[in-house]
Amino acid sequence: MGPEIRLVQELVGERLLGRVFGLRYMLINIAYVLSFRSAGAVLAALGVRAVFVTGGVCLVALAIAGLLCFRPDRIGTRLPAVPEPAGAT
Numbered sequence: 873m874g875p876e877i878r879l880v881q882e883l884v885g886e887r888l889l890g891r892v893f894g895l896r897y898m899l900i901n902i903a904y905v906l907s908f909r910s911a912g913a914v915l916a917a918l919g920v921r922a923v924f925v926t927g928g929v930c931l932v933a934l935a936i937a938g939l940l941c942f943r944p945d946r947i948g949t950r951l952p953a954v955p956e957p958a959g960a961t
Contacts, residue, residue, distance in 0.1 A: 884892045
């Protein structure tokens, strides 16, 4: 989790960090709830082996997507921060 947090801190502007981390943790908690609520139905419908195969295929697909999308030549770029509202000082 350390490298993930560091990556978010480096890629997101300072003014957006709180919002991004709040959204990140909210999505993680929703995923946990959904996974626990749907695990029994998925296992009953697909079977244990199919669930493991599906997880493995997803892992490989995400690894390939990571290799293609996150390139070292883009290190140091930042997402733009939210602009200051007019008249705010």
